[in-house]
């Protein structure tokens with residue numbers, strides 16, 4: 001069953017030129033799609049537009065998301081409504097929230113989603129148990145929970161923290177923006193294996209990446225190559241290898 | 255109150271009026287009114303004297319205007335200086351005899367006074383307009399030798415203590431409002447913790463303004479003798495009314511050798527509507543004196559209400575090695591104005607002070623921090639650390655910081671940090687993308703911003719403070 005249908009999507013920074021220039025993409029439940037492409041090609045823009053970042057406006061096209069038996073137009077929803085409907089974006093550059101402990105942040109987000117979905121919230125005790133279990137998945141130390149959100153985290157720690165949030169919020173559609181960059185070899189393996197364990201037949205993922213590194217652990221069903229705001233090629237996992245071997249220039253050739 | 259006003263101010267949950275028979279003095283200020291106040295309270299003669307002297311000095315003073323505030327002219331003859339429920343007028347009774355309507359009022363405000371429901375870890379003095387309605391836990395405190403009662407009761411039962419200490423920290427001629435309060439003060443709390451006693455529970459006073467066109471002139475005095483310690487909390491609310499009302503208070507703290515006083519305020523007076531109509535003028539003089547060596551006075555305030563807030567809880571660091579602290583969160587919305595901060599006056603050797611101020615301004619409000627750190631010539635090795643942060647929510651609000659420094663001793667070490675920030679779109683988006691709505695996201699960010707201050711509050715009050723800010727922000731976002 002389909003989970004996401006993007007049709008002819010064009011988007012820009014408010015009043016700027018189009019950055020996305022007609023994207024078509026369909027994602028099925030249980031699938032992993034990889035989106036590759038050179039710097040500045042619009043990968044993060046695509047993820048941010050899907051998540052509802054206020055800097056961008058959609059100038060054409062549609063983003064349909066299948067939720068609870070109906071198609072929702074994501075572009076008409078507030079960012080938090082998309083989140084509570086199961087859309088999650090792991091940020092390329094996670095944001096620091098001074099003064100707020102990671103644990104409190106996680107619990108506030110989790111309970112906000114419970115409320116929106118009409119399921120009972122967890123108390124502090126139950127929530128800690130859930131976190132402890134999810135932390136194991138990415139081998140993250142408990143001391144990060146008491147620290148302020150992303151503050152003075154190393155680049156790699158921030159990325160791990162994004163995946164911890166994903167594990168706790170359990171999204172139906174996860175957009176991972178360069179989660180693999182900035183990770184050392186060991187971290188990459190741990191995070192990639194963690195992400196892989198989060199995959200179920202009911203959810204789907206869009207992995208934005210430059211390299212094949214992450215794809216060695218997680219085999220995508222579909223690979224897209226984005227350049228200059230358009231998807232130039234779509235193929236199976238061998239396309240990723242080909243890009244890695246031959247570079248993006250090759251993709252641009254007609 | 256107009257229906258429209260009622261609707262617009264849904265967020266102010268304490269805006270109800272208690273229907274109760276009150277005796278209210280005619281408007282106007284003169285010697286006869288002062289004599290009547292004193293007579294009503296059965297005060298000893300020295301207090302009447304104290305009041306009259308203050309009044310005579312006050313009469314000749316111009317209204318001060320140095321703050322970054324727009325204060326409409328106040329007609330002091332249009333205010334009534336005393337109002338009290340008839341049932342309380344014969345002086346404080348035991349809580350069993352208190353008018354049920356008053357008990358219900360305090361229940362509704364979340365401050366139950368009855369034995370059965372009252373807060374276990376906190377003793378409460380409940381002040382309604384010009385009088386105290388009752389004080390909880392006083393017998394238990396007595397067993398420790400601690401006096402905790404209304405100021406009026408103390409004036410009758412412990413006149414020697416009042417005479418000894420009243421006005422010692424804030425002299426009646428200190429300034430315009432000090433004199434006004436000294437002339438007409440109504441009620442407040444009196445706390446006396448004897449030598450070596452650590453007060454086993456938090457003490458608190460809840461101030462409620464109910465009557466209209468009445469000023470409230472709180473007077474609170476807290477004394478901690480050698481080695482004593484006490485934590486005191488103050489809360490305040492008032493009904494929503496179209497006109498402004500004056501709350502002009504004096505709080506004096508005195509700490510002797512090795513004593514420690516922690517004074518916390520959660521202020522939620524009615525702040526007026528979106529057009530700036532109505533609300534309380536909260537003009538307060540709060541000053542502590544670290545008289546003794548190694549004494550410690552700490553102010554924490556969460557100022558979230560009032561049309562105008564004008565106050566500088568201060569510490570005079572007289573004793574060697576004494577410590578003064580000021581932690582403040584001031585949130586303004588609608589057209590509220592706040593000019594608040596502190597004074598740390600270092601006199602003794604090795605005195606230390608810490609100032610942490612967090613100002614949050616929303617909508618068209620104005621929020622200023624004003625602080626003075628003075629190091630006197632004899633204050634060897636004094637240290638001060640100040641951190642003043644402002645956060646702007648929306649783009650029509652404004653924030654100012656006025657730090658004044660007077661250093662007369664070269665051994666002083668002074669650090670000052672200040673920041674002004676806006677909530678960034680990226681932070682908001684990050685939180686929203688995790689499922690928080692705009693209000694929830696702003697309130698989480700603001701709570702993070704205020705964390706250093708909140709963690710100095712007693713636990714149950716810090717929970718209250720977080721909720722209070724959330725409620726205020728709910729209507730200032732989006």
Ligand SMILES: Nc1ncnc2c1ncn2[C@@H]1O[C@H](COP(=O)(O)OP(=O)(O)OP(=O)(O)O)[C@@H](O)[C@H]1O
Nearest residue numbers: 013019037038039040041042043044045046055092
């Ligand atoms: N908020 C913004 N304001 C201005 N320009 C923007 C903004 N967001 C994206 N752009 C521009 O749009 C283009 C695409 O940016 P985007 O971040 O989507 O690229 P990317 O494919 O993720 O690149 P990278 O691999 O370097 O992360 C770039 O030229 C970028 O400068």
Ligand SMILES: [Mg+2]
Nearest residue numbers: 043044045092
């Ligand atoms: Mg990017």
